[in-house]
Amino acid sequence: MKRAPMQWFLSSCLLLLASLFGGCSRPVPALAGDAERTEPWNAEVVERLAAVPVQDNGRVKPLSVLAAFLLYDVHGRRDLKYSLPGEDGRPRKVTLSPTEWFLDVICYPRQAANYPLFRIENVAVMSALGIENDGQRQDFEYLTFEQVWAAVDKLQPLVQSYRQIPASKRDEVQEHVLQLWRRFLAYDRVQRQFTVFHFPVAITEPELQERLGGERVTFGQLVAKAATLRALASELGPELENASQNTVRLFDFLSKATKNDEDGVGVLAPPRQEQAVWLTFGQALNAALTGRTGEFVTAIQALQRACSADSHADTERELLAFATAANAAANGHADFDQIERETTYYQALYAYQSIHWFLFAFLLAALSWLVPRSRRRWWRWLWWAAIGVTVYALALLGYDITLRCLITGRPPIKNLYDTFLFIAAVGVLASLVAEWVIPRRIALGVGPALGALVVMLARLFEVNKGTDTMDPLMAVLDSNFWLATHVTTINIGYAAGMFAAGTAHAWVIRRLLPGVSADDTISKAIVRITYGLTAFGLTFAVVGTILGGIWANDSWGRFWGWDPKENGALMICLSQIALLHARMCGWVRDLGFIVWSMVTGMVVVFSWFHVNQLGVGLHSYGFTAGIREWIWGYYYEQTAFVGLAFLTLLRRRTPAVAAAAVAGE
Amino acid sequence: MSGAARRSVVRALAEAIGSMKLSVVLLVLLGVLTWLGTLAQVEKGLWLVQKEYFESWWVIYEYPARTLEELRSAAADDSFRLKIPLPGAYVVMVLLFVNLLVGGLLRLKWRWRNGGVLTIHIGIALLLAAGFVKVEFSTAGGVWLFEEPADGAARVPERVYATSTSVSFHDYELALLVDRGGEIEERTVPESTLWGARGDGRVTLAAEGLPFVVEVHDWFDNCDAVLKGPMVQTPAPVLDNRDGGPGVCLLPRPVATQREANTAGCYVDVVPAAGARMQGLLRAERGDSMTTRLPYDGRRFPFVFEVDGVRYGLDLRRVHYDLPFGLRLKRFVKTDHPGTMTAADYRSTVLVEDGGTSREVQIFMNNPLRKDGYTVYQTSWGPQMSGRPIGNGPWYSAFEVSRNPSDQWPLYACIWIAIGLLWHFLAKLFRFLNSSAREALSR
16 A cells, blocks of 8 residues: 555656647648549659759758748648548548648649648637637647638738837737738748649630640640740731730730749759759740750640649659759759758758657666666666767767758858757767766766757757758858857857756756755766866857957957847856856855856857847847747746755755754864 | 055955955956846947946946937936946956956966966956957948949049048047138047037037137937928927028937937037127938948038138038048949849959059958958948849948957957966866866766
């Protein structure tokens, strides 16, 4: 009977977990309307199309990367789920990868328009747009493109009036309406490009039918018949006096098609290699009409056939032909080694894998805490296992970072996303060194746990931000020398500061455990490790901050300008310098050192993320929307631990210790 | 007081000034000031915060913070605000510098064991000294140049594409121009002497040899000069228009957080020793370097008058700095990332004219021109609207020109400090690795 409370506790924990997971799994929304495509995409087709190069945001990248970041942006998830009525009457769940979803957008636009796509994080937005909402869910909903399209007349005036309100004065619903509009435009920009393949022009006049070869001509056919169209245009006469109604309609279509995707993605490499800007379909049509030919015409025709094919098998076959032609057109324009590397990089997910191994390493370390020291062999075995798994996970993460450097041709950190991976790697490495110096299995546990956490945050951030993390740099950052020196050193400083705050947590937990005495060696060891990480961090924070000033002096004309990001870096340095001096002059001891380290952790987060939220200063290239809650969550958590740390004061004066203190006096 | 007693007083004083506890207090104070100064930038903008928090002797922190509008408005402020007086960062840094010299360098034992710490402290002292020299002795201004006409024949005034003067972004000066028969003589007073002319104040300027005094009044930090129509409501006086028609006046505008986006103006009364008083108004120009300023913005309002047959001009303008060399813009090229409007690179080809010789240099981001103690940076270009070029050229290019005697000191300090930090902490690490403390902790 003695174990009963424990069992009760465990089973209630399990129940709680089960209900939590139950709460998380939500019914998958049903597809509105009938499915055009009932068969799944062939894996080979998806794989080939994933690697087709396109140009967007000033960079040539695989189609799969374009699709993925567009989906993260508008959908807020890494995949898209919907359900279809199954044969047995129960709904059948379908899950699409970003590339599969994108292929639907290209080839089955009516189906894609009915996907539950736009994530609405505030359901009041739906009421504002007059869209029915069953009121069942308070957290988020998905709207289809069709739904938003139908509500555009309501949405547009709202957007116009909300834009007049300064960003700091907008309420949540207004923010979300503007966000929906931005997402709608982002998706529409891309989906609109491919609509040209789905609207053939009717040709009624027999003569015209003969010259263009059919009663209905598609965009692809028109591109192929560019010479005929040129001849037709020359016959129209200067005042269009020879133009029939059908010809006018045809040329109207052509003129609209050239403008349809002016702002779109460059899908086709231009025929002449010296041109840096890739062609949208409208520009490709223009190029064909001005007499240029090349692989891009073949690619357009293949894509046209894929879009107007009668069967899914034909569509897939033509898509493969498109991939071949698009690659041929891009030959010489794109560095295929990097395209291939990037495609496989996003398939392999090394950073994602490292999370699991880090967690496994943490579990091994935690297990080693439970093994009594008398079991020396077990103890050693677990220690080595945890070290080995951590090293393996770190190697995965390091390989991930290396691949990113190779693909972009840049040092490891170019934007905020990169800082997560880099900080995780450096922090774990520093923890391994700390474990080697003081093998008390503290750094061994804290390092991988934090490593996993930071990489997880990286993945959340990637989806939350929804913009390609390898996009080219703005002019002021375009300096590999300074990216490699200032940016990496300052981030090593951030990493050490964050991980020192992490080991400080271990101290607080340790001190609160029952039966831990005041002169506990493990607590002392944790303080030592925290000290070491602080000293390591300070070295890099100081050097990094000054290097930043030197860079600023070279690009903006001043060493120091009290810009928020600069101030943040300075605050980290000041906090750590003050801490070390306070320790030296005896103002802080163990507890003070631990508390101050956690405060420094907050200063690091302030500098790393919070200053970008302030919306002022020159360093606003690291824009981060929607992570304010995370930042505040971290502050609250740290503050709570600071409070807990002071709680340990209550236990300090156990009778024995107090007596010893009296005796000492 | 005996010699011994004096020595002990000096020692006690040195101990207090150089104490490590004082360093901790000052470091924390500087950290807190930096934090508050960062947050205050949201409401007040960088320039004001810099003056208030970082270049000041003291500052009163207010919560909730007042916006710029509230600060400038004459209306009484009734709402409750928490007010905490704090020393300014400038004072704190001066004290830190003294504390560092006394405690970290003079009183620290000069032994090998302390070598790392001493090196770090020397580096930090150099860095603080560099900051002091920069604040006290540096100047910064802008230069805006159009591309030189390609055929070499000047169709426009040469000052449009060549200059040897840079213009401050922030600070004004009042210039008195005296026409000495073809030669112009200039005298200037800095803006700070004119601040008394805000609100109901009046500032009287006089100089030996001048047959008149100038009274400055109704100074506005941001204003337009307009014709007084029925719709124009202004607290400022309305002056008769010399050309007839409606009167002219200054119309105050809301003060922008970015100081360079403001245009100051004021009224001047010229009071000759004999004769009637003459009234005029002056308006400066915008000082934005980064985005909107067009070179040779024609909206400046100087005031021209005659006393005893001599022509004078009063001109409120951004401070002019003379450069020891001339700059002439040959070409400006902006390259975008393909298919986007994001600049991958923008660079200017500039002819630097020094005495009789000239040479061509390229100035672009992260690659300034350093010459004769001056540094010339590429900052902006135009004509543009939110990054998109307007028209097909000729382009103009904007440069920042700064003169900072301590320009390269931070680099030397950085190297020193890096060496010191590595020395100190590695020595500590190795001592710890071989110590009994490690044994005890690792067992």
